Amino acid sequence: AQTVTQSQPEMSVQEAETVTLSCTYDTSESDYYLFWYKQPPSRQMILVIRQEAYKQQNATENRFSVNFQKAAKSFSLKISDSQLGDAAMYFCAYRAETSGSRLTFGEGTQLTVNP
C-alpha cells in the first residue's frame, strides 16, 4: 500500500523568509502524481501545486516550488517570501491510477508565519 509521511508536525518561518516542508512516500508504482494541499483555519482544502512523476522538472507556482527526488521518493515544498496568509496546515498527497485513484494524504505540517 502507498504511504505518505510528513515528518515535521510543526514548522515556523519569519515573514519574507523561505521555508521547506518535507514529504516522503512509498510506492511500487512508476507512474503517479504528487500534490501539496493547504488547509487554512477556514478549513478549506486548497490545491497548492502538482507534480507528475514522469517529469524531471520541478513544478513551480509563483512563490511555491517543489524539490522532487524520484529515486529518494521525496517531494518537499519550498515557500519563498513567506506571507502571513501562508499560515496553514500543509498536506502532501499521492495519487496513482491503481488503488481506485484515491488520494492518500500525509499527516500534515502546521506552518506558522511570524511577523
Add this chain to the structure above:
Amino acid sequence: DTAVSQTPKYLVTQMGNDKSIKCEQNLGHDTMYWYKQDSKKFLKIMFSYNNKELIINETVPNRFSPKSPDKAHLNLHINSLELGDSAVYFCASSLTQANSPLHFGNGTRLTVT
C-alpha cells in the same frame, strides 16, 4: 460558481440519532469521495464513487451509507451516531485520471454529544 458544495456546514446531534450530509459538484467530474478528518487533522478516505458506482469502500462501520443518485451528487447517511463519529467530513470530486486533483467541499463539522 463552479464548486463542490456540501451541507450542512455544522451538525450537532445526540448519540443514537441518524443524520445525513449532502454533497453536490458542478465541475463535470465523474468521481466523488468522502473523507474523514479526525481531531489530529489526519485525512482518511471513506468512500469513492465513479459514475454512481462504488469503487472504494474503506473499513468503515456499516452505519455509514453513501448514496449517489447521479454522478453530480454523493450523500452520506450515518445511522446510530456515536461519540467517535465526531469529526470533519469532506466531500471531494475529480476526474477519474490520477493527474486530476481532487476538489474539496468546505467540510461538515459533525459533533456528537
